[in-house]
Amino acid sequence: MPAKNRTRYLGSLIAAVALGNSVQSDAQEQAHSTAAYTLEEVTVTARKREESLQDAPVSVTAFTNSTLEARSLFNLGNLSAVTPNVDISHGKGDGGSTNAAVYIRGVGQNDFIFPTDPGVGIYVDGVYIARSIGGMMDLSDIERVEVLRGPQGTLYGKNTIGGAINVVTTRPGNETEGTLRVTAGSRDRLDLEGSISVPLIPRHLFGKVAVASKNQDGYSRRLLDGTDMGDTNLDTLRAGVSWLASDDVDVYLAYDVTRIRQNGAPGTLLETFDDPSGLYAIYNALAAPLATGPGLEPGSQFDNRWVTDSPYRSNGTGPTRDHNDTWGLTATVDWQLGSTLNLKAITGYREMDAEIQVDMDYSPFPIVQTDEQQEQTQFSQELQISGLAVDGRLQWLAGAYYFEEDITDNNTTFLASGIYDALEMLPGAFVPLVPDLPCPAAFPAPCAGGQGNPYNVMFDLDVNPLTGLETENWAAFANLSWALTERAGVTLGGRYSYEKKTYDIDSIFPNSGNVATPPTTDSQSWSQFTPKLGLDYRLDEDALLYFSWEQGFKSGGWNPRPLSPLEFKRYDQEELTAYEVGLKSRLFDNRMTLNLAAFFSEYEDLQLTSNSVNPDNGSLLLTVDNAGDVDIWGLELELVARPLEAVDINLGVGYMDNEYSSLSPATGYSIDNKLPQAPKWTANAGAQYRLGLGQYGSLTLRGDVTFRSRVYNDSFNTPEIVQSSYTLLNARLTWQSAAGSWRVALFGTNLTDEEYFTSAESVPSFGFRNAVYGRPSEWGVSITREF
Template sequence: MESQAEAGEILVTARRRTETLQETPLSITAFDADALLARGVTDLSGVGDFTPNLVFDQGTGNTGGSTTSQVFIRGIGQADFLFTTEPGVGIYVDGIYYPRSIGSVMDLIDLERVEILRGPQGTLFGKNSVGGAINITTRRPGDEFSGRVRASYGSFNRLEVTGAVDIPIHDGVLLASIAASTKDADGYVKRINDGSTLGDINSSGVRGQLLWNASPNFDLLVAADYTRKRENSIANTLIEVDPSGSLIGLYNALVAPATGDFYDDRYISDDPFKSFGTGFNRSDLDLWGISGTATIHLGAATIKSITAFREQDAVFGADSDHSPIRYFEQSVTDEQEQFSQEFQISGESLGGRLNWVFGTMYFHEKGFDLYDIAFAPGLFDALEAFPPGIIPGLGGAGNPIHPALDFEALVSAQINNDSYSGYGHVSVDLTDRLSVSGGLRYTSDKKDFGSRIDRLAAGVTTHDLAVSDKWTAWTPKASVEFDWSDDLMTYASAARGFKSGGFNGRPTNAFVAQTPFAPEYVWTYEFGFHARTADRRLRLNGAAFHSDYTNLQLLNVTSDPQGGIVAIIENAGKARIRGFELELLAKPIDRVQFDAAVGYLDAEYRELDPGITTITLTDKLVKTPKWSFSVGAEFGTEISSNWEAKFRADYAYRSTVQHVSSNDPLLEQPGYGLLNLRLAVAPTGSDWELSVFGTNLTDKLYIANGLTQRDTLGTTDVSYGRPREWGVAIDARF
């Protein structure tokens, strides 16, 4: 249990080369493994509480499984989990792109560091990094036999065990490591009718690496990982039933009288952590991959090849009516696999004054998605039996409108995507103080999409088609940096980001299925500084930015003229986002550390497409709080001649958040803060420590996600964040 007196250097690879955070002209937040442990972060979603202008919410709406996420940086991200929509924030693990929201809430096993890069990263990281990128680096095998293990127990019978061991096989030439993790906890929302829970944890994973240092000029790292989750559905709670919705009205008028199963607000629980649901309750994931990274050092140049294959299989869904009635239930079966190959050549020239990197990237993926829905089941048969003329346009056997209102259906989608890109980036030191950087990337995306809807009660296939489209984009970046001293650097930059176009994954008719949405783009202009005191005890970094955001891709859930459900991605128009980030780290004396971060966002729609009816220019962007800040303090002390202790407190605040683009008042989360505490004790100079910790200690009730389908099914439900929890842990090294 050591505490450094200096705010030490953090190494990052944000520009595809290793350099210190202080000399990198980007707005970056970086955490190493110890920093995350001290803050109680064990999966990737936890970094959102401590990173300004980052929202990392678990789950999506009321369908997404427990392993899916909604990640937004500076107001730009991805709201839907379907593989037909692209993320706005790219996630990379050891240089390998993870393109899908499903599986992105990953456990952090044997981690070296996490870097959150704000602003478009399209030049070096590629497409779908318009808001920024999360760059994760795992720890390479060490050349000595050693290990780490952690075990913890806490609220909801939460039991976690993680461990890692380095195994040198042959004297620095052949090195191996293996890391594993298992987590288990009861759910925090109880379904009182069947005794099951929602929001539980049942996850295990393993990662192995083999490093071959064949010569001083060549090494090969082979890595493989596997994650298995067998959990219940995300912790959703019903908060509204609106009887004026189109489908709920028809269901209660035509179906419920025969069964007695009227659906209304009796199924709203007065306890936010209880549900009357009895239906589908499952969130399973199998995720694995293998990669090989070969590096050749040729004097002033380095050649790197990164080859990877990954596959995921997921089954998840929810009983979204939260009642014993089978009124609104849905499940998803999702399969995706990908192959990527990247080649890089990088190096230095002109005596180290010129740094450069060039590369090519090929990415291929294919996937299958089956969406099994039961929305107002029995409605089709009731309409067929109902006399015509009583309800305008409806009733009478054989009415051609009725199949469109049959939402007992299987919605299937297939993708086959290919992406090619080439890029280059150079940085030149014009003087000892002044540097300029510039880069450019070209991306070509081709997407094949297949869509089919089978209406089960009507016995018809609404459509069965295959379409394709192609998009290309140039994403440049330019910056200028000036070192005022060894401890103060300023920079100004301009960068463009590109988020690929695509097809609607839940089309209700052939027209929607074969009509693509266009790519979205952002130009961001940024000014920033990195500063520290000469004794390295204080570090202050900041950035201010202005972003012009065009062709916004927004998810809208609404109804068609017949009252049926329409969930469609549309290019909504333009927005302007501006703001700043400030981050402080201070270590005034030994064993004492203070850190603080603040983010500010001023975001507004500037122009909307005339066809957009669900939002207005006065609406707020989703997942874009005006203010986010966190403060932390850490104190270490000797409690006797043989024992020492370390105490840490963290408080994270986020101002009002809109969880859906329509700014539904029921899904608006007012500003709130979360308080976490941790106390660790250990024998002086030992390799183990015992800690107790608590999260959300004020037991704040807050909405982490939600979805409304008021116009159609009449429901609005939310996922509340985890309540107050405590735990005890032991960490050891050997």
């Protein structure tokens, strides 16, 4: 027996013993087809060309449509539970329930508001989605989702310093086919999904339409007005036309529209506290007694009486709304110019109109309430030309990219609302602003109170900023992959990017008419060359070893929430250099794939958002700073195996740690702090068993478990809002007809009813901490008909 086959045979025996299975006789082995044990090949376009997942020398996790369904993954946020070193949450509470704060390997962005940009790029059919609002997209009508870890500064470029999520929707084909699905479940859940693909002109013109309507009552409730929080009310439509203009030209036109009408994020008040430098005490002394509304009796105070005994209940009464309308058009042209030359053009236009109302203190008092209205348009154009050379040993791609965005924001924010009015009502200046000062005292002694007192305006905090941002991004890129020998290859890539932003702001305090930030327009520009070097070596036809060195960057901006002209400050770009070594392997005659990656990242001038106390008046101070430099390192393991024809297992493990190498003293953080949204351990495991029922079809039982270690929810690592480690358990039982045209599934998520929060904030200026909790235990039944 050849050495190679002998190794595979021995490996198969070892695997069988490890799984507790008896070794079958040679006759039994021959009775089974090897194909029945072989894992399905997964094709990805992570490097902007089709190739097997196992042949791509990059760290990428891919989910096909069938995988998404089998693992009960309904929206983009679910992917963090099944992808190592990935964290996806709603981010800051005022971003609403559809905001997607994505972190990969510790790099991302928690804040939704511009001019801050996401650190992980989301692409749909090759079109970059610039804003994170609405990013918790529904995964209906999806062919494949690819999660690329590490900077993608060559082929993707804009805002992919942490990684990229590449969403590929389904395309129509030359056969008439369709899907109908109804899902019902907990809290009156009712999802309706349908799609149909038909040849309009056989072999030349094909069309598709896919629609989904998803509705469910919320899992959190406001006690004082009965409002459901965490509800779902989403309608979406995707349509596409594919035209084979000739044997060499393929044109695809796609349209999508989504309408969301939901309440705000399902948060709750964790605790109140009196920070001596904040406004907690002065609010309770002056404004709280004058506040009116549901639940407020004479003498009410903003204190822990408004903390409920359930993570799914709150005493909020302020406005809560998450409305979002988005639509887009995409045109993709593939032109085969010759046997070794291809031209591709991707044109995208998108619009977003969002209204987000949030009561962040989750109490009857107007401590922090926001009413945000954003309108955004974006246009992008990408051209790629690719080909083969040197007898097919050299694969090359070159391209150019243009992107422009125009976005406006009208934000009405209430901050400790009522202090200014209460001071104006006082008969005189009775409130000392410095220690041990006797009041009243003659002006200009620093005593607040009394109508017209100029010191009162220090506490006029309700603010209405009008902001706008225009962005232009130009880039040129190239990527070469050269097979030096039959086993060894090298990849060289680079991207030159130029980005210009123009930001304008006009912010006033409407109660007093004072100016928070006078009408101001400022422009900044950045340019950067981000290179890549990759080496790969085939140990044999089933094992690929690779190394990569790559850089990424994200442009800078301005402090997005200034409450005075002095707070209107610029921050600069951030940069990341990543080193990665990995192994991709097929084992046991392709019954198992095992992928390993180790990485080390040098993160420079990282942009961190902080929430602190303004030393001038105790109010809120929200800033974005280039905090310093941090080193991030870690490991990832992903395994998929089919030890028996009817058994599939998967395992994913991520380990990550980080350490500041330098830190600006102005940030106020400790150099011993850890990055937010960067758990040290992430792990997921799943197994399914398929039982054949002959002419009655089959039953498949599946279980999935997810583990996530401790997570810091802010840059200060505030201990009261640290989420400790937790484990989630999901299960699914699916019956499929013998012809495969019918499926009925019973599923449950978070079966142990684990309580955990996905995001949390500490606001010392106003003395409260809040959290948004993850979904409790849920069940559902899904019926699918394919034709």
